[in-house]
Amino acid sequence: MTYPLPVLLLAVLVPWLFGSLLARWLSGPGRSAFLYLGQGYILGMLAVVWLTRTWQAAGWSLKFWPMAGLFLVLSILAGAGLLIDNKRHNSNPTSRPGQSAYLWQQVLVVLLFIAMGAHLLTVAQELLLRPTFPWDAWRGWEPKVIQLFDSRSLKAPIKTIGNHGEISTLALLWMMLASEATHEPFLHLPWLAAYMALAAMVFGYLCDHHSSPVAAMGAYLVLSLPYLNIHVALAGYADIWLSLAFTAGVLALSDLRRNNRLGALAVALLMTVACFQAKRAGIGFAAVLSTLLIVEASLRAPRPVGVAVAVMSAVAAGAVALAIMGYQDIQLLLPGGQEFVVNAKEARLPGLFLYTFAPEWQPGPFLEALLGFGNWHLTAYLWLGAAALVLAFRRWQLLLQPENLGVLIGLAVIALYFVLVSPGTALDHTGLSRAVLYVLPLALVWLLTVTQKLAGKVPRNRD
Amino acid sequence: MSTALSNRDFIQALGLAVTALVLSAALLLPGYLLLVPVLHPEFRPYIESERASPVAIPGNRFQPVVFGEGGFEGDTAVISALAEAAPEDHAVLVHRQLFRADQFSFLRYHIEGRNPALRVMLFWQREDTPGENYFAELDYSSEGPRLHNLLRNEEWRGTITELAVGLFGDLRGGTVKLNSVVLEPYSHRGLLQAAWAEWNAFAPWDQSSINVYRGVPDGALIFPVPAIAAWLATSIAIILLWRGVTRTRSGSSRPWLPAGIAIGIAWAALDALWLQQLLRQNAETRYLFAGTTLHEKKLADWDGEYYAASHAIKDQLGKKGGDLIILYQTDQAALAQRMRFHLLPEFKATIIRPVSRGWVVRAGRKFNHVIVVSGPGTSPASTPGLQELLTSRHTTQWDVLEASGPIVLYATNGADGA
Numbered sequence: 001m002t003y004p005l006p007v008l009l010l011a012v013l014v015p016w017l018f019g020s021l022l023a024r025w026l027s028g029p030g031r032s033a034f035l036y037l038g039q040g041y042i043l044g045m046l047a048v049v050w051l052t053r054t055w056q057a058a059g060w061s062l063k064f065w066p067m068a069g070l071f072l073v074l075s076i077l078a079g080a081g082l083l084i085d086n087k088r089h090n091s092n093p094t095s096r097p098g099q100s101a102y103l104w105q106q107v108l109v110v111l112l113f114i115a116m117g118a119h120l121l122t123v124a125q126e127l128l129l130r131p132t133f134p135w136d137a138w139r140g141w142e143p144k145v146i147q148l149f150d151s152r153s154l155k156a157p158i159k160t161i162g163n164h165g166e167i168s169t170l171a172l173l174w175m176m177l178a179s180e181a182t183h184e185p186f187l188h189l190p191w192l193a194a195y196m197a198l199a200a201m202v203f204g205y206l207c208d209h210h211s212s213p214v215a216a217m218g219a220y221l222v223l224s225l226p227y228l229n230i231h232v233a234l235a236g237y238a239d240i241w242l243s244l245a246f247t248a249g250v251l252a253l254s255d256l257r258r259n260n261r262l263g264a265l266a267v268a269l270l271m272t273v274a275c276f277q278a279k280r281a282g283i284g285f286a287a288v289l290s291t292l293l294i295v296e297a298s299l300r301a302p303r304p305v306g307v308a309v310a311v312m313s314a315v316a317a318g319a320v321a322l323a324i325m326g327y328q329d330i331q332l333l334l335p336g337g338q339e340f341v342v343n344a345k346e347a348r349l350p351g352l353f354l355y356t357f358a359p360e361w362q363p364g365p366f367l368e369a370l371l372g373f374g375n376w377h378l379t380a381y382l383w384l385g386a387a388a389l390v391l392a393f394r395r396w397q398l399l400l401q402p403e404n405l406g407v408l409i410g411l412a413v414i415a416l417y418f419v420l421v422s423p424g425t426a427l428d429h430t431g432l433s434r435a436v437l438y439v440l441p442l443a444l445v446w447l448l449t450v451t452q453k454l455a456g457k458v459p460r461n462r463d
Numbered sequence: 464m465s466t467a468l469s470n471r472d473f474i475q476a477l478g479l480a481v482t483a484l485v486l487s488a489a490l491l492l493p494g495y496l497l498l499v500p501v502l503h504p505e506f507r508p509y510i511e512s513e514r515a516s517p518v519a520i521p522g523n524r525f526q527p528v529v530f531g532e533g534g535f536e537g538d539t540a541v542i543s544a545l546a547e548a549a550p551e552d553h554a555v556l557v558h559r560q561l562f563r564a565d566q567f568s569f570l571r572y573h574i575e576g577r578n579p580a581l582r583v584m585l586f587w588q589r590e591d592t593p594g595e596n597y598f599a600e601l602d603y604s605s606e607g608p609r610l611h612n613l614l615r616n617e618e619w620r621g622t623i624t625e626l627a628v629g630l631f632g633d634l635r636g637g638t639v640k641l642n643s644v645v646l647e648p649y650s651h652r653g654l655l656q657a658a659w660a661e662w663n664a665f666a667p668w669d670q671s672s673i674n675v676y677r678g679v680p681d682g683a684l685i686f687p688v689p690a691i692a693a694w695l696a697t698s699i700a701i702i703l704l705w706r707g708v709t710r711t712r713s714g715s716s717r718p719w720l721p722a723g724i725a726i727g728i729a730w731a732a733l734d735a736l737w738l739q740q741l742l743r744q745n746a747e748t749r750y751l752f753a754g755t756t757l758h759e760k761k762l763a764d765w766d767g768e769y770y771a772a773s774h775a776i777k778d779q780l781g782k783k784g785g786d787l788i789i790l791y792q793t794d795q796a797a798l799a800q801r802m803r804f805h806l807l808p809e810f811k812a813t814i815i816r817p818v819s820r821g822w823v824v825r826a827g828r829k830f831n832h833v834i835v836v837s838g839p840g841t842s843p844a845s846t847p848g849l850q851e852l853l854t855s856r857h858t859t860q861w862d863v864l865e866a867s868g869p870i871v872l873y874a875t876n877g878a879d880g881a
Contacts, residue, residue, distance in 0.1 A: 102467065102468070102469055102470050102473070103470050104468075104470050104473035104474075115731075115734070118738060119738070119741075122738070122741045122742060122744075122745050123741075125745050125748065125749070126744065126745065126748055129748050129749065129751075129752040129753055129760075130748055130751075130752055130760075131752075131757070131760050131761055131764055132804075133668070133670075133673075133764075134670070134672075134673035135670050135673065135797075136673075138800070138801060138804045139797070139800045139801075139804070142804065143800075143803060143804050143807055146804075146807040146808045147807070147808070147811070149808065150807070150808035157811070157813070158803075158811055158812070158813055160800075160803075182807065182808055183757060183761075184757055185757075185760070217727075221730070224730075224734050224737070226676045226678075226737045226740075227675070227676050229737075229741060230668070230672055230673065230676055231673065233744075234668065234672060234673050237673065369675065371688070371689060371692075372686045372688060372689060373675060373676060373677045373678055373686065373688065374676045374677060374678025374679075374686070374687060374688055374733070374736075374737065375675060375676050376688075377688065377730055377733045377734065377737070378688065378691065378692055378695070378726070378729060378730055378733065381688075381692045381695075381696075382726065429674055429675040430671075430674045430675075431674070432675070433674060433675045433676070434673075434674065451719065451723070454719075455719040
């Protein structure tokens with residue numbers, strides 16, 4: 001059987017188009033097209049999830065062409081709406097005054113794009129040639145999706161994976177519906193697209209605030225991360241979706257702090273949902289995004305409200321900490337009869353998560369994963385170096401930028417999980433590096449923006 | 464805000480960055496070598512003792528004891544076919560000579576014709592534990608002589624009575640030439656060459672690759688990332704020192720540019736090492752999968768014999784599909800799940816369990832078809848434990864429909880209905 005390339009490209013591009021138009025509407029005019037593309041892909045995948053669930057709830061058999069047709073109709077409507085909106089407000093895309101680049105900057109950008117191309121091509125070749133390879137993909141995720149495809153529904157009678165992540169399963173199902181194939185390597189094209197979207201989003205975000213060489217540097221640094229390369233090349237896991245969603249959410253919060261645009265808030269909220277739907281670990285990162293949202297809201301609220309929120313948050317966090325340390329038990333009855341329980345042995349919310357605590361503090365694996373192994377090149381060192389510079393220059397407020405708060409709180413969640421719940425998977429490195437993937441693209445964005453500020457390229461009042 | 468940096472500014476900053484990196488390397492390398500007794504205490508006896516002369520052993524001094532086809536060409540031992548064996552085809556060449564392990568910390572080996580599917584192992588025996596084999600894997604990177612740190616294995620000690628080189632895996636139609644091995648005493652040059660060889664060592668991706676990328680083999684002397692970080696940190700310190708000494712004040716952003724360039728060069732150095740690995744992996748992936756159909760890809764994959772068996776089962780049972788049960792030899796759960804993956808979507812292995820008397824009985828009652836899985840290179844009929852259960856009274860009505868290496872498909876002829 002031959003699989004027409006146009007169908008595969010359509011399957012990748014249709015949700016991407018819809019998502020990018022949605023991103024353009026939410027993030028507003030005048031931003032970099034790459035930002036829209038980067039946000040657009042994860043928004044598009046979220047739309048695939050919701051469309052599939054809605055289609056199933058309506059009792060219809062899952063079919064690619066009607067669903068793709070609906071995406072195209074929605075895209076046309078969204079595009080028309082944007083055009084009308086543009087005309088009504090007479091808004092032209094604002095562009096920063098052109099700066100003629102010196103030869104060295106042009107050469108640098110060209111070299112960076114060549115390097116990015118090298119990474120993209122090598123990773124793409126692996127992804128397109130190799131049949132499904134990594135353990136959890138062939139053991140759990142893909143057998144589930146093949147069953148969904150076979151039944152053209154969201155029913156998988158054989159339980160092969162307990163993880164509730166939906167984005168990677170339904171992204172794969174979407175490709176199966178389009179191509180009518182179940183085992184071909186090209187079904188993993190969404191992973192390649194997610195990789196490109198992550199780089200595009202970083203490029204677009206940095207382009208809006210800094211020069212092209214800085215933006216190209218950021219995209220290259222992300223694309224060149226060895227662990228990310230391997231994760232995409234050996235496609236099938238859900239972690240890149242969580243990384244993409246979390247990065248998009250935090251960068252949206254950073255936009256919110258800068259320009260108070262409600263659309264940015266909407267993107268952040270949608271990414272909180274996307275984190276939740278990416279995989280079970282996304283619950284923690286949805287909580288991180290929610291925490292950052294509360295921080296942003298508190299900064300805008302009247303001081304008494306902000307103080308009250310801070311106090312309540314500290315009390316809640318303290319109560320959970322005391323429960324985990326065994327000083328008390330928390331049992332909260334929620335609407336629907338579910339009970340949220342936290343004590344020294346476990347944290348559970350039936351139907352959502354059950355974490356059994358087996359605490360073991362072993363700093364070695366964290367140091368190895370971040371500072372020793374080849375996973376991230378020099379990212380951790382540069383991030384620590386940037387933090388040290390911020391402290392040395394006494395620009396403390398730079399540490400509180402949303403990007404860095406995302407990294408700090410994200411690393412705290414990762415540390416808590418691997419200390420309290422799963423120290424074994426930190427010790428043998430079967431889970432730790434994948435978790436660190438969620439925060440390190442943000443670390444790269446932050447360290448580039450901070451060094452630009454410290455170097456005097458951005459006015460202080462734009463901290 | 465600072466003014467834009469001209470091309471001249473960039474060239475000056477580049478010059479400063481490169482100079483700082485060179486100076487940094489000039490400082491760090493001797494410093495590292497001085498600190499070897501502290502950083503790598505296992506080398507201390509080798510550094511402190513009198514250096515022995517290297518012992519060169521040409522390939523023709525190794526006697527092939529297990530091989531398919533081979534011989535000698537001048538000083539070189541040549542293996543053109545491995546001996547067929549389970550679990551891996553292999554060849555072994557042995558050299559007997561007495562020497563003290565505490566005199567030699569490095570092995571320089573020159574082996575041509577390697578490929579990523581062929582593992583090369585160094586074996587040795589010791590006088591104090593006769594008959595016991597110790598081993599270390601010789602990293603694969605490229606053709607040409609390479610250095611191996613013998614102290615990666617703590618069993619390299621005492622009096623060595625025998626050295627052997629083992630080739631395991633697949634020659635892929637090629638010929639392996641063992642030109643020579645040289646036992647070398649400790650030297651600074653040897654240490655650096657061994658570390659560099661470890662940084663360039665390549666192993667094709669395996670099931671652990673999705674979890675972490677270490678960058679060097681287990682037991683390597685030094686990880687590249689902290690080494691490059693130290694190189695970078697020292698160079699940035701030199702740049703700052705130079706700035707302090709020369710008090711350059713022509714722009715507030717200027718001190719940042721040489722540091723930024725140094726960071727870029729350091730990152731690019733690590734990325735070059737990584738891209739080298741990625742390109743080698745690409746070459747291996749192309750060799751296995753390029754220009755092939757899905758069926759051919761899966762046959763060439765790491766569990767090809769299991770895919771071939773699932774393909775045969777689908778042919779045997781026809782396209783209408785159905786439910787079945789997979790029973791597997793203990794410790795082969797992963798391969799049983801792999802079978803389930805290959806059999807989808809037509810056939811759904813609704814239950815996967817280790818073989819036991821209870822499950823053999825239940826399988827016979829509830830399923831029309833049972834698949835039994837044993838380990839690679841074996842067969843259920845010849846696997847102790849499985850053999851007894853599959854020839855017991857509970858399976859007298861079972862018929863073998865398909866037997867393909869480690870997989871057997873049975874019709875139970877007596878199921879109540881699956």
